[in-house]
Each structure stands twice: as structure tokens, then as C-alpha cells.
Amino acid sequence: xxxxxxxxxxxxxxxxxxxxxxxxxxxxxxxxxxxxxxxxxxxxxxxxxxxxxxxxxxxxxxxxxxxxxxxxxxxxxxxxxxxxxxxxxxxxxxxxxxxxxxxxxxxxxxxxxxxxxxxxxxxxxxxxxxxxxxxxxxxxxxxxxxxxxxxxxxxxxxxxxxxxxxxxxxxxxxxxxxxxxxxxxxxxxxxxxxxxxxxxxxxxxxxxxxxxxxxxxxxxxxxxxxxxxxxxxxxxxxxxxxxxxxxxxxxxxxxxxxxxxxxxxxxxxxxxxxxxxxxxxxxxxxxxxxxxxxxxxxxxxxxxxxxxxxxxxxxxxxxxxxxxxxxxxxxxxxxxxxxxxxxxxxx
Amino acid sequence: xxxxxxxxxxxxxxxxxxxxxxxxxxxxxxxxxxxxxxxxxxxxxxxxxxxxxxxxxxx
Numbered sequence: 001x002x003x004x005x006x007x008x009x010x011x012x013x014x015x016x017x018x019x020x021x022x023x024x025x026x027x028x029x030x031x032x033x034x035x036x037x038x039x040x041x042x043x044x045x046x047x048x049x050x051x052x053x054x055x056x057x058x059x060x061x062x063x064x065x066x067x068x069x070x071x072x073x074x075x076x077x078x079x080x081x082x083x084x085x086x087x088x089x090x091x092x093x094x095x096x097x098x099x100x101x102x103x104x105x106x107x108x109x110x111x112x113x114x115x116x117x118x119x120x121x122x123x124x125x126x127x128x129x130x131x132x133x134x135x136x137x138x139x140x141x142x143x144x145x146x147x148x149x150x151x152x153x154x155x156x157x158x159x160x161x162x163x164x165x166x167x168x169x170x171x172x173x174x175x176x177x178x179x180x181x182x183x184x185x186x187x188x189x190x191x192x193x194x195x196x197x198x199x200x201x202x203x204x205x206x207x208x209x210x211x212x213x214x215x216x217x218x219x220x221x222x223x224x225x226x227x228x229x230x231x232x233x234x235x236x237x238x239x240x241x242x243x244x245x246x247x248x249x250x251x252x253x254x255x256x257x258x259x260x261x262x263x264x265x266x267x268x269x270x271x272x273x274x275x276x277x278x279x280x281x282x283x284x285x286x287x288x289x290x291x292x293x294x295x296x297x298x299x300x301x302x303x304x305x306x307x308x309x310x311x312x313x314x315x316x317x318x319x320x321x322x323x324x325x326x327x328x329x330x331x332x333x334x335x336x337x338x339x340x341x342x343x344x345x346x347x
Numbered sequence: 348x349x350x351x352x353x354x355x356x357x358x359x360x361x362x363x364x365x366x367x368x369x370x371x372x373x374x375x376x377x378x379x380x381x382x383x384x385x386x387x388x389x390x391x392x393x394x395x396x397x398x399x400x401x402x403x404x405x406x
Contacts, residue, residue, distance in 0.1 A: 145352045156378055162386070169386040 003027045232261050240268055251275045348377060 004024040007015060015023070237256055241249040255271050256264050351374045358367035 145349050148352050165386045169390045173390040
């Protein structure tokens with residue numbers, strides 16, 4: 001039954017045929033449209049579902065392919081890594097072996113060099129210590145022994161001085177000699193005390209008298225020597241002053257009388273020269289005075305006075321005290337020296 | 348004498364003090380004996396020369 005029939009049954013009284021027709025047509029059109037819409041929708045949803053499923057399938061296929069590729073690549077990579085590892089391991093092992101061999105050889109060389117160097121140094125050290133042990137130690141030992149010996153000597157010397165030992169041995173020796181003398185002479189101590197004392201006193205007397213005689217002989221000898229010296233010096237003085245003027249001779253004799261021969265020889269020439277110099281100075285002075293006096297007499301009118309000659313003689317030396325001072329100094333020095341010489345001659 | 352001193356040093360090194368003491372005593376004894384002998388010889392020689400001199404003087 002269609003929609004027209006249903007409407008005719010229900011709405012036969014209300015609707016005309018035409019309305020029914022229009023409604024049925026509209027119904028039909030709307031049903032068709034709805035069906036078409038439904039179909040379109042169904043088709044769209046189906047298409048969408050198909051697409052979705054296709055996507056899912058594609059995704060799954062991609063995942064499966066990816067997994068497959070991953071597995072494949074993993075396997076290949078593992079193989080590759082294993083082969084690289086094996087290769088690298090082999091190479092590394094060879095490298096390590098080569099390095100080991102090289103290092104071993106080098107280490108052996110270094111050890112050999114160090115061994116040689118240390119052996120040489122050790123030999124040097126051994127030689128040095130052997131030398132020290134054989135020569136220096138022996139020297140040190142000798143020195144030590146010598147020093148200990150010296151110390152013991154000093155210690156003994158401090159405790160028991162050599163002087164005491166000498167004194168003791170001298171005492172023992174003297175006692176022994178005395179005993180021997182006693183045995184030889186066969187006299188006792190009392191005899192020695194009485195008889196030998198008397199002999200000693202007698203000997204002392206003899207020695208004293210001999211000493212007195214010796215003293216007398218020595219004094220006689222000294223007097224004779226002095227006389228001889230005086231005679232010799234007088235003779236020498238006489239010979240030397242023989243050719244001099246009288247005044248000079250007197251002066252020289254006065255100064256050098258009773259002096260030793262060496263003293264006269266040393267000072268004779270000097271005394272003569274000094275006296276002559278002094279005489280010349282005196283003469284020059286007298287001349288000046290005479291000239292001065294003559295000039296005064298010619299200018300001043302005064303009575304003439306005559307002085308006795310002894311006044312001039314006594315006054316004139318006093319005028320040149322300056323020159324006389326030097327001469328007096330010389331004479332006092334001469335006297336001092338002559339005193340020294342005479343003391344030496346007397347001793 | 349030097350051997351005694353060496354022995355003394357060895358005793359001291361080995362801490363053998365009683366032996367070291369004995370050795371030291373021996374050394375001191377020897378040294379003292381030598382000194383006394385030397386002094387006695389000097390005294391005898393001196394006396395001898397004095398006697399010779401006196402004998403010559405007396406002659």
C-alpha cells in the first residue's frame with residue numbers, strides 16, 4: 001500500500017483526489033528526497049568509513065613496513081656493528097700489541113741504561129768508600145789513637161807532674177849514691193858530721209884567703225891599667241899637640257887630659273876646630289870693638305882713661321855671652337862624656 | 348802502646364767497659380813507667396856527667 005491509498009482511507013472525506021494526489025506526490029517527492037539524502041548520507045558515511053579504514057590499513061601497513069624495515073635495518077646494523085667491532089677489535093689488538101712491543105723494547109732499553117748508569121755510580125761509590133775505608137779511616141784511626149795518647153799524657157802530667165817524678169828519682173838516686181859512698185868510705189854519719197864539717201870549715205878559710213889575694217891582685221892590676229892608660233893618652237896627646245900653637249896646645253891638653261886613647265882620637269880634631277873657631281870669633285869681636293871705639297873717640301871729646309890689661313882680660317869674655325854659651329855647652333857635654341869614659345875605664 | 352789504645356777503643360765500641368777500664372789502667376801504668384824510667388835515666392846521666400866532671404877537675 002502506498003501513501004495515496006492510506007490517505008484515501010483515512011482522509012477520504014476531508015481531502016479531494018487532487019489534494020491527495022498532490023500530497024501523495026509531495027510525499028513521494030519528499031520520500032524520494034529523503035531516500036536520496038539518506039543514500040547520499042549513507043554513501044558519504046560509507047565513503048568516510050572506507051577512507052578511515054583505508055587510512056587505518058595504510059597506517060598499519062606503514063607501521064608494519066616500518067617495523068619490518070627497522071628489524072631489517074637493526075639486523076643489518078647489528079651485523080655491520082659486529083663486523084666493525086670485530087675489525088676494530090682486531091686492529092686495536094694489533095695496535096696494542098705493537099705498542100706493547102715498542103714500549104717493552106723501549107722500557108728494556110731504558111732499564112738497561114738506568115742499570116748501566118746505576119752500576120757505574122755504584123762502582124764509584126764503592127771505590128770512594130773503599131778508598132775512605134783504607135786510607136782515610138786508617139788516618140783517622142791513627143789520629144784518634146794519637147790524640148787519646150796525648151790526652152792521657154796530659155792527664156798524667158796534671159795528676160803526677162814531671163817535676164815530682166824528677167824530684168823523686170833524684171832523691172832515690174842521691175840516696176843510692178850516698179849508700180854507695182858510705183860503702184866505699186865505710187864511715188858512719190857521725191864521722192861525717194864531725195870530720196867533714198871541719199874539713200869544710202878549713203876549705204872555706206882557704207877559699208876566703210885566696211879570694212882576698214885575688215881581690216888585691218885585681219885592684220893592683222886595675223891601678224896599673226889606669227896608669228898605663230894615662231901614660232898612653234898623655235903620650236898620644238903630646239904627639240898630637242906637638243905642632244900646635246902654645247895656646248891651642250894648652251886648651252887641648254886641659255880638655256883631653258887623663259882621657260882614654262879612643263876618646264882622644266875621636267874628639268881631638270873637633271876640640272881643635274872649636275877652639276880655633278872660638279879664637280877667630282874673639283878676634284873679630286875685638287876688631288869690631290876697636291873700630292867702634294875709634295869712631296867714638298873721633299866724634300866725642302872726653303878724657304882718655306887707661307885701663308889696666310887684667311880688666312880687659314876679665315871683661316872681654318863676658319861680652320860675648322852668646323858665643324860663650326855654645327862653647328860652655330860643648331864643654332859641659334865633653335865633661336859629661338869624659339866622666340862616662342872615666343867610669344867605664346875604672347870599671 | 349798504640350795497640351793498647353786501639354784495644355781500649357774497641358772495648359769502648361763494644362761497650363765492654365770492664366775490659367776498657369783494665370786496658371786504660373795498663374796504658375796509664377805503662378806511660379807512668381816510661382816517664383819514671385826516663386827521669387831515672389836523666390838523673391843517672393846527670394850524676395854520671397857530674398862525676399866525670401868532678402874527676403877531671405880533681406885530676
